[in-house]
Amino acid sequence: MKERLRSFALSLGVDDVGFASADDYQSPLSPCIDSLFPGVRSIIVLASRESSSCVSPSPQVAMNGRLDVMAFIRASCYRLVRFVESRLGSPAMSIGFSYPMDLVNPQKAGIAEVSLRHAAVGAGLGVFGRHNLVIHPRFGTRIVFGAVLTKLELPSDPAVEGDYCTGCELCVDTCPARALDEEGKTDRLKCMGISQPYGIQAHIAFWSRYSDASPAEKKAMLDSPEYRSLWQASFIGNQYFCFRCFTACPAGSELREMG
Ligand code: B12
Numbered sequence: 001m002k003e004r005l006r007s008f009a010l011s012l013g014v015d016d017v018g019f020a021s022a023d024d025y026q027s028p029l030s031p032c033i034d035s036l037f038p039g040v041r042s043i044i045v046l047a048s049r050e051s052s053s054c055v056s057p058s059p060q061v062a063m064n065g066r067l068d069v070m071a072f073i074r075a076s077c078y079r080l081v082r083f084v085e086s087r088l089g090s091p092a093m094s095i096g097f098s099y100p101m102d103l104v105n106p107q108k109a110g111i112a113e114v115s116l117r118h119a120a121v122g123a124g125l126g127v128f129g130r131h132n133l134v135i136h137p138r139f140g141t142r143i144v145f146g147a148v149l150t151k152l153e154l155p156s157d158p159a160v161e162g163d164y165c166t167g168c169e170l171c172v173d174t175c176p177a178r179a180l181d182e183e184g185k186t187d188r189l190k191c192m193g194i195s196q197p198y199g200i201q202a203h204i205a206f207w208s209r210y211s212d213a214s215p216a217e218k219k220a221m222l223d224s225p226e227y228r229s230l231w232q233a234s235f236i237g238n239q240y241f242c243f244r245c246f247t248a249c250p251a252g253s254e255l256r257e258m259g
Pocket of ligand 1: 027028029030096097098099110111112113114115116117128129130131132133134135141142143144145146180184185186187188189191192195196240241242243245246
């Protein structure tokens with residue numbers, strides 16, 4: 001069964017696929033997956049390399065590369081769900097790349113329904129590095145994940161052994177927000193200020209200032225580069241303006257071969 005699923009998933013063009021039984025998915029903060037899908041038994045994790053777009057000095061090109069891989073992972077997860085449901089006759093659910101996220105409950109800020117990094121580790125796709133991202137043994141850090149929850153009994157793939165983090169601390173030193181200074185923790189607000197400068201915090205700040213502004217100031221605010229960027233980020237869905245910890249990491253044999 002696993003091999004049939006693996007070969008279908010790889011035929012979609014993803015770079016790697018791993019399986020974690022529900023018991024081997026351990027995320028300290030995310031909810032128990034049974035509360036999302038009663039009777040869930042396994043997680044199939046898809047891994048896909050982000051293209052070289054993410055190292056472009058143009059934020060537009062870098063974000064477009066992210067949109068590409070997000071759309072690809074999303075479509076791949078949906079195709080896998082369809083395969084599990086129609087060919088294997090078992091219910092399945094896909095997990096979002098980043099969003100939608102619970103933005104209502106303040107205790108859940110920045111915590112996904114399913115932590116894809118912990119799922120990837122449980123599925124034998126990599127290990128955490130100093131940057132708190134998962135390093136794939138071959139593809140390194142520059143890899144993103146998607147996942148499908150199933151009721152199929154699928155034993156976990158073997159865990160990745162060894163430490164693929166080289167300990168170089170390039171991720172820590174290159175972070176313009178100093179969000180990785182404390183080992184084992186990403187300072188979410190510091191990171192978001194740089195990586196998503198037109199996210200919800202920026203919206204709140206903009207509209208708070210707007211509500212206190214005079215009519216002439218309001219007109220100027222709506223004609224500003226800040227508002228244009230906020231508008232674009234909202235209609236695109238999300239915008240990432242920093243990929244430094246993601247791209248500075250030298251780990252991963254195939255990444256090194258690509259130069
Ligand atoms: C919310 C979120 C963010 C938030 C908050 C990050 C955070 N603290 O978790 C912000 C906006 C800051 C963010 C930033 C980034 N993100 Co983000 N993010 C997510 C999201 C949607 C949810 C993460 C979550 O639930 N966190 C809460 C829980 C998991 O955190 P936690 O249990 O406290 O674990 C933290 C620490 O305890 C530590 N940790 C936990 N266990 C262990 C074990 C060891 C040994 C170590 C060393 C550390 C460690 O790592 C966590 C980081 O703080 C996921 C997608 C998803 N559904 O999982 C993507 C995701 C984690 N992000 C991703 C990426 C790529 C990024 C960025 C590079 C931005 C970008 N340009 O793409 C940066 C990297 C920041 C960094 N170095 O940590 C990828 C990671 C891929 C990978 N190779 O690991 C994911 C998986 C998206 C995806 N679909 O692939 N992200």
